[in-house]
Amino acid sequence: MEGGGGGTLSELYQSSKRLLLRTRDSLERLERLEFSSSSNGAAVDSPELSFAIKRDISQIQSLCTEMDRLWRSVSAKSQRDLWKRKVEQVAEEADSLKESLDKYFLRNQRRTQEARERAELLERANGESSHVLRIFDDEAQAMQSARSSARMLEESYATGVAILSQYAGQRERLKGAQRKALDVLNTIGLSNSVLRVIERRLRVDTWIKYVGMALTIIIMIALWRWKQQ
CATH class of the missing domain: 1.20.58 (Methane Monooxygenase Hydroxylase; Chain G, domain 1)
Incomplete structure (x- = not known):
C-alpha cells in the first residue's frame, strides 16, 4: 500500500x-x-x-x-x-x-x-x-585669560609708575614753591602765625598726595586679584 x-x-x-x-x-x-x-x-x-x-x-x-x-x-x-x-x-x-x-x-x-x-x-x-x-579648548581659554590678565597687570603697573612719577615731580615742584614762598614772606616781613598757617596747609596737601598714592596702589592690587579669580 x-x-x-x-x-x-x-x-x-x-x-x-x-x-x-x-x-x-x-x-x-x-x-x-x-x-x-x-x-x-x-x-x-x-x-x-x-x-x-x-x-x-x-x-x-x-x-x-x-x-x-x-x-x-x-x-x-x-x-x-x-x-x-x-x-x-x-x-x-x-x-x-x-x-x-x-x-x-x-x-x-x-x-x-x-x-x-x-x-x-x-x-x-x-x-x-x-x-x-x-x-x-578650556585650557586654551584659561591660558588666553591668563595672558590677558598679565597684560592688563603690566599696563596697570606702567600706569601706576607714571602716576607716581608725576606725584614725585609735583612734590619737588611743591617743595620749590614752598621755599620760594617762605623767602618771599620773609622778605616782606609777614608774621610767624601766617607762616604757620601756610606750613599747615602745605602739610595737608602733602598728606592728600600720599593718601592718593596709597589709594592708587590699593586699587591696582585689588584689580589684579580680581582678574586672577
Whole structure:
C-alpha cells in the first residue's frame, strides 16, 4: 500500500526530493552571498532567502512524517524496508540542511553583535575625543585669560609708575614753591602765625598726595586679584 491522505508514498517522496534539491541550491546561494558580502564588508543578511529555506525544510520534515506513517503500511517486508531507508535518508538530508541553516543564523547573529559592539565602541571613542577636545579648548581659554590678565597687570603697573612719577615731580615742584614762598614772606616781613598757617596747609596737601598714592596702589592690587579669580 502506497496511498495516503496527502498522496501516494511515491508522490510524497518525489515531492520531498524536489524540495531537497531546491533547498540545497538555495542554501548554497545563501552561503555564496554571505561569503561575498563578508569580503566586501557589507551586510550579509538575506531574510527573504533564509526564510524560504526554512519554510522548505519545514515542509520536507512534514513530508517525512507523512511518509513515515505510510511506509509502515506497506505489506511486503522488502518494500517496507526499502521505503524505510528512503524516508530515513530524506529525513537525514533535511536535518543536515536545517543544521547548516542554523549555523548560518548563528554566524549572522554573531556578525550583527560584533557590528553593534564596534559601533558602540566607535561612538564611545568619538565621545572621549570630543571630551579631550573640550579640555584642550578650556585650557586654551584659561591660558588666553591668563595672558590677558598679565597684560592688563603690566599696563596697570606702567600706569601706576607714571602716576607716581608725576606725584614725585609735583612734590619737588611743591617743595620749590614752598621755599620760594617762605623767602618771599620773609622778605616782606609777614608774621610767624601766617607762616604757620601756610606750613599747615602745605602739610595737608602733602598728606592728600600720599593718601592718593596709597589709594592708587590699593586699587591696582585689588584689580589684579580680581582678574586672577
